[in-house]
Amino acid sequence: MNIDHNIYNEEISIAAYYIWNQExxxxxxxxxxxxxxxxxxxxxxxxxxxxxxxxxxxxxKEHPPYDILCWFIGELDLYIKRNTSFRTFNTLFSK
Incomplete structure (x- = not known):
């Protein structure tokens, strides 16, 4: 999935780290x-x-590495947060 955004890799890396850290x-x-x-x-x-x-x-089934899953989730979280309200984001997804 390719999304068009202006999110820096550093931001995605931090978001991915927090997801990874939740184990x-x-x-x-x-x-x-x-x-x-x-x-x-x-x-x-x-x-x-x-x-x-x-x-x-x-x-x-595609079996992407764990850290890549965290990266993609972090990237999408940032993208969605920038395009919805914070309150909306916190009620959208599984935890």
């Missing part, structure tokens, strides 16, 4: 990434759980 399971990271990808792809509209599950399974 989520690999499966949870796949789910988190799927949620965020679909949210952005659908013009900031939440996806159905079945769609998230399908995307998460696809991500899991």
């Amino acid at each position: 989520h399971s690999y499966e949870n990271l796949c789910w988190f990434l799927a949620e965020r990808q679909l949210y952005v792809e659908r013009n900031f509209t939440s996806a159905k759980k079945d769609d998230i599950r399908d995307r998460a399974y696809y991500i899991y």
